[in-house]
Amino acid sequence: MSKKSEELDDGKMRETRSKSKNDSAISKKQKQVVKPVEKEVKSLKEEEEDLLVDSGDDSDYDEDSMSGSLNSDDFDSDIFDSEDDGSQRGTEEDEGHGQEGLDDNDDESEQGDGEVGEEEDGSDDEDSEREVVEESDSSEDEVAPRNTVGDVPLEWYKDETHIGYDIAGKKITKKEKQDKLDSFLATMDDSKNWRKIHDEYNDEEVELTKEESKLIRRMLKGEAPHADFDPYAPYVDWFKWDDAIHPLSSAPEPKRRFIPSKWEAKKVVKYVRAIRKGLMKFDKPEEKPDAYLLWDDSTSDQKSKHLTYIPPPKPKLPGHEESYNPSLEYIPTEEEKASYELMFEEDRPKFIPKRFTSLRSIPAYENALKESFERCLDLYLCPRVRKKRINIDPESLKPKLPSRKDLRPYPNSCYLEYKGHTGAVTSLSTESSGQWIASGSKDGSVRIWEVETGRCLKTWQFDEAVKCVAWNPLSDFSILAVAMGRDLIILNTELGTDEEQSNIKELLNLGNLPEQSAYVAAIVTWLPDELYGGIKIRHFKNISYIHWHRKGDYLSTVMSSGETRGIVTHQISKKLTHKLPYKIRGLPVCTVFHPSRSIIFIATRKNVRVYDLLKDGVPIKKLETGMREISSMAIHPGGDNLIVGSKEGKMCWFDMDLSSKPYKTLKNHPKDITNVAFHRSYPLFASCSEDSTAYVFHGKVYSDLNENPLIVPLEILRGHSSSTNGGGVLDCKFHPRQPWLFTAGADSIIKLYCH
Amino acid sequence: MAPKHYRPAGKKKEGNAARYMTRSQALKHLQVNLNLFRRLCIVKGIFPREPKKKVKGNHHTYYHVKDIAFLHHEPLLEKFREIKTYQKKVLKAKAKKNEELARLLLTRQPTYKLDRLIRERYPTFIDALRDLDDCLTMVHLFAVLPASDREKLEVKRVHNCRRLSHEWQAYISRTHALRKVFVSVKGIYYQAELEGQKITWLTPHAIQQVFTNDVDFGVLLTFLEFYESLLSFINFKLYHTMNVKYPPILDSRLEALAADLYALSRYIDASSRGMVVEPKVDASSSSQSKDREESELRLAQLQHQLPSSEPGALMHLVADNNKEVEEDEETRVCKSFFKDLKFFLSREVPRESLLFVLPAFGGMVSWEGEGAPFKEDDESITHHIIDKPSAGHMYLSREYVQPQWIYDCVNARIILPTEKYMVGRIPPPHLSPFVDNEAEGYVPDYAEQIKRLQAAARNEVLPLPGVGKEDLQDPQNLLYAGVMSRAEEAEAAENKKKMAAKEQQYHEELKLELKKGKEVVVEGDSDVVAESEEEAAPDAAKMQLADDDAMSVLTMSRKKRKLYQAMQIHNERKNEKVELIKKRKSKLNAVQD
16 A cells, blocks of 8 residues: 555646656556556456556646546547547446445545545545546446437437436336426425436436535636645755756856857947937936917017918807897797707707706706817818908998989889770880871781870771781881781871872882892782782791881891891882891891991891891891890990890890990899880880880980990889780880880780870 | 810929819828828918819819928928837837837937927917917816826826916906906806907816717817917916916915915915015116016005005005006906905805906905805805805895806996896896897897996996096995995986886877878878879888889899899898897797786
8 A cells, every 4th residue: 555655646746747747657647547457357457557558658648647537539649549448448447336346445436425524634645546536437427327318309208208228228217207396395305405416318316426516616616626736836846956966967168158248248339329329318308398488579570481371260259049048039939949850950050049047057068079179170171261251231332323313204104004905915116206106916906096195096907916016117108017927018007198198009009019039039929908908918937027227118027037038128119028138147036227327237046246238248246145035126226226135034235336245234124025125315215024014224325435325224114914924015115206105015005104 | 185284294383283282182292191281280270272273173172382381391290200100119119028128218209399380370479369269268178178098188188278277367367358258058258358359268167078979089189289388388478477487386275175266366466476576676777668567567466465455555556657558448447347345155156267257357256165265254245156046044244146147247347236136036138248239130138228227337326537547446436336236226227217208208209200201101192193092102112112222233233233132131131030039029028918
């Protein structure tokens, strides 16, 4: 026994210092493992021992013996065989345990509680013994189960009466299920219940020994399973140094031990350099004060080198509503607050006033940091531009206009209404004496009215809607040109003296028509008008505009047709039609003859071109209106100024001497301008529009060329009803002598505005 | 095909393309990353500009080439690079476990100072004062923020901000430069006037602030860095003008009691008192301006020292100093506004704010707690500031008012009657002193009342400006201040009566006039158009007006017309707001009736 205990002693040491390879330890271990073997099969003993001696040199083996049951599988392949043998042996030994009993202390675990005291004594040999025992214990777990079904899910046997088969192949029947109550009572009675575990695999109760429970407890704590294992045991050097006569190495002392280190010298040099350079300092630098007098008076004149520095705008100062206790009227009502929710996020007010009844109840402002941050962003991210803020009364922007009183007379109030038409009045024309006006309407009638009384003198009824009417500008030839559809009809108004009447009749007599050129014949045909005894000139297209030459002999008609055929002039005295000797670009809208010279203005959709009637070819001038669609045009009686109205409600005043661009553009109507007109003698002009208003302007042209024309808006004339189908005011004409304005409305009324 | 804006080789860029560069171009040019560029821009005060023609497109930020050149020549740029390499070195040493080297490196951390930049950005002191608003607001905000590791906001910086803000406040309070105070939901706005510059700043309410996630602290801290050093230089300059040493050394006991402001003002008093002796010696030799400053200071100190004891001596002093130009009118008013009033602050009122405001307007303050100059049971206390629903023990000799009373008095520049501000009442609305009510178009009721009180005070009670100075020093004022409120109330009541009577009369007259006017109109109408009815008359007139308007707009040039229209829209919006407020007001009135 004494020898054995010595061996075991060594075994313990090996345990504590598992990695150290002491020869003695190895030998001990061999014996240790041998021990069970000799118990088991005596005959095999010698062989086994040999085997083990061969394989046992390996440290791996040590490990195995230590933690045998825990991981018996991972070994290096070269020693696997021997390992296998060992474990086999172990298990066999364990099986035999029960019967064999005892010449060893092996059976401690079996004996259970009684042994504990002994164990706690902690003698070395017992420890080692226990280790061996434990090894066998764990292997028992693997082998001992009486059930042999193996690692299959136990629920396969859930519905069976048995739980598996024993080693002999007999069914192991399930234990009877205990009544819950009974089992509970049993557990209550049993003081050892807490260490009982149900082993489902074998269907039996296992009672943990006290030792096992301690083991588990220690493992739960994360300690080593063995109570006596000290992971921090002091290192014991087993080599004896003292009283050794010979040195371990007999080599002579090397030279480097005696010469100063080169690397140390290098390091010193490095430090010296660092100190010299000032990289290393040993005394702390004295602290300089952070602030000093930065701005002293002497250098106050120094200029900033920056580019023009634009100081950031100061944040807006808070108003009453930001007060912690604002007047009640600054706090939005609940409905208003709710309406904020419906707004877009950008439109929503940033700050909603709140009221706190005392200073102590004000909470922290949650956006303080955010607002500060946003301000910072503004400061360094926003481009700064110096802008002049105009702090003036907006009224002062309005130009100073001459008083309207001084510009009188001008039409400002409705004086008379001429009623009789049943359709929208499309066109108006004044007789040169100013005694009569003619009007054409969509109902197909042409009427002549006496200006001063409003009496309808005469009516002609046609089948088609009248597009345009125009009096002959000569006072002794009171004939009327009426355009409707494709026909232009020259009517005898039967006004004037007998002599004049005879002249007119002669004029309107289509005795023998002169030969027209083939080109013209394709466009127009001269016919007698059977209905009212005038001349009917049939065109190849609908007529959109007619205009008399000032001499009363020529009449130009405009058809909405391209090329050269859009405009023709008719000579009434010779019953001849002329085509214009130039090519017109675009669709013509209207034409106007110059009041004194042989010049014609032709307006196409975007531009106005000025042609000399006596010359062929290119236009004298092209006036660029910059408007989208021209609707009408009128010329100043002086002939140097022209106004053009457009369908976008704009009106341009051209000064022909000045430029080909408009001198002034007035945007006065929200809707299409239908017509514009100049007064023949007064400095007045007017525009009428589909928004059922007419504007009257003062337009004075100075004889001095250096002075620009003076344009002053005078009056907005309302009165025509705007409800009728989008007509508004369709035409406006000035009285030839008086400052009166006639307007033709789509509400079938003609109005006369007087001063 | 050549690109659209083809520039032949060898020809230099011209115009906007040459004068401005985008931010990314600038980054490339300077060889810095965006972070560093941002920091440089912030400390250098460089901001993007708006070129007339944006060569690279609308969505770019443009910097002037010269601005970038300034950055390029900035020594700080090199310094920042140095810091960057230094940080790399430290990291590397640590990564290699070279503790020795890391320790060594940490001892020589490169530092930089912003004084040169401040001087460059603000060549004169006035320039610096002009841009001080943001600086003060920021420093005051950070003074109440909690230090935070996550945001790299160190305790040291918070303390520095706190110190700087207190120093600033102490100076303002000492020189009585505070003009307006406004308690808003966002915090308390103060406006001071220094060298003719109006400086407004916002201090948050003294409540724990919270960090929000949508804020980039890097940017804020860079700004703060600049602002801190700017404010320290400004404080130095200000203290220098006062002949007080900077940085001030504070009484540690008071500091510990969180009464920094009071400690500071004590310090200023003490040190300027100490200085008094010296200037007397070399007064003759020193320059005229210095002399003046000192005498002013002396005056202030003496006033502080002898509140009311020796009027004769004071008068004498004042007379002596009379020749020299003294502070402007307003400072004098402010200085003696709360003179001879003694305030006591209750525990729950915002002490920091009131400790700043009250001395700034010449009041004497104490508070509940240690280190207070006088105790609560002092008999001479005239006003007890309290913000509780009810006061416990009440002294009869003093008035108990809510803190708003002080702010309202300060803004109105008259001692308001206290009855509306008594304990437990809801005080009258607190109005912003920054609003010009007339320009705004709506005058709140309380503003109207205050205006009346002011008028009353000016007419009868306040001394004439010529005699003002002597009067202010007059010990009689002691009496008068106490009586004042009562006298004013009586006056106000009288005034009201008078006003009411006048108003009634006016209304009657107006009615009469209106009647007459109608008759006239009717007559005119009948002259012109017989058919038109009476009701149509105003309509026609309105139409006429509209017509006139339309016609005059017609003749404007397009530019002016657009401007006019924009102005109209602006005015309309403004009016809308006012209308809304008026509507609410009338509704409220209706509910009250």
